[in-house]
Amino acid sequence: MGCDGGTIPKRHELVKGPKKVEKVDKNAELAAKWRYCALSQEKLKRPIVACELGRLFNKDAIIEYLLDKSAERPNTEVVAHIRSLKDVKELNLTDNPAWEGERHNIKGDRYEDMHCAMFICPVVGLEMNGKHQFLYLQTCGCVFSERALREVKTEICHKCGDPFQEDNLVMLNGSKDEVEKLQKAMEEHRLKAKTAKKSKKSRDTKVSKSLESTGSCDTSETQSTSLNGEGSSGSCGDSAPGPSTSGECSKVLKAPAGPIAGSKRSIQEMKDKSETYKSLFTSHSSAKRTKDQTSNWVTHTPYHF
Template identity: 50%
Template sequence: MGCDGGTIPKRDELVRTKKKPEQKDKNSELSFRWQHCTISQTPLQSPIVSCGLGRLYNKVAVIEAILDRTNLPDVCQHIKSLKDVKDLQLTNNPSFKPSAEKGDAYIDRQTSPYICPVIGLEMNGKFKFVFVWSCGCVVSERALKEVKTKTCHKCQKPFSDDDIIIMNAEGDDLELMKTRLEARQARLRAEKKNKCEAKRRNKIAEQPIETAVSGSSNSTETNKPGDTSQMNECNALSSTKKGAVSVKAISKLIGTDPSKVIQKRRAGSIG
């Protein structure tokens, strides 16, 4: 029966079972996500940007994808322009070596080129990292929890809770980032609308002033410099009641006493 020599076959040698799917190395996958661009899958190179969902990109790849959206993956369809990404202010890792000094030297691929500027944790996916949307500074979540403040740990600029973006978020964190992204976009649209309305109101308020100024300038251009006083006197005379014009007003207008003019005319007619 094929069992010569006293060999005893086992069940797994006789029965074919379904093989288990090959499991991915989680550490390698995390390291790849934190060191490669989401769009081009190439190593991250400065300048590095991130979106409201915390994904990492090379800025050059983002610009190329915006110009030609056929190269934009489905996970990045929310990026419409450069306003949807933020330049990251990263802190270099002094112990990172991009290449070996000698040919047989060992290179640790898990070592990240960037660290937390507060407590020195490496940004390799083993620890949560966040960045502030208002300034782009990157710190670890542990540093943000240990030193509770509303100012950035790196540049000291103020921020709110909605400005905190969890980098490479997953699960519940990803849903939270989507909610904050929608709230931020709604706030920006409201601010833009209020700004346009305020600008329109200011423009309407300035229109009567401009009309009055233009009307006064036109009147000064039509009148001669010496006629302004006479025009004022005429306006004063026209505003008085009929038959109540004073002699002083008439003499001031014609430059002499009207009674003297009448006497001269009478003397001339008699002579």
């Protein structure tokens, strides 16, 4: 059974030892995180968005996922926390002037630097290739290196000038511990927003109910005073004594005198109106036709009397 012809086998050929653990190339791992979309595994291209956990995505890939979540896609667990476009922020990135593109070394006769990135920090100039930690602001979407924010301490964005707080900073492609911290902060933020929304909704319903009740009370009081006239003033004062109710009743009683709502009093009978004002209406004598001006037939017109 083999080993004939004077062959001398070695120990590693006869005894199976432990398997070697395959190590991931660091350059390939960094390129996968910082150059490719975490959902579609395609190369990152503008517009680029980031979630609350610091993962980078192409915006069109997120839109396709939100439009059809039932489709079978790989890596859907990385976007399970994204419910709408409000959960992601479009990044305001700074281009790297040394970036020549993907096709500068088609022939393969030039040295290709794997650490050269498409974007850089606008303050320090560090390349966004994974060797340095980068953060983005949830308020404006500007991206900076951690070194820039540590050396130049300020509460105003270095690029657009918008104010921000430490809670608005999110680490891009952080470690497992940093992702866990971001996930806890995200859950707390969503819980606070949910409770605030419920309290605002209940407050609005209470205000609307109180307005409806006061409005119905005011309309009923005004209708009773307008129908009853002077006789209702005594009943109002007797039934609800106090400064507030007496003031309301006095306001209703001191209303300017005029035709009662629903009455058929003619404008021509109003003594406080001038003759010129009365002549503007068709009920005036000057607008009526005489018997000589009337025709033998009837015309459907509002000016016929």
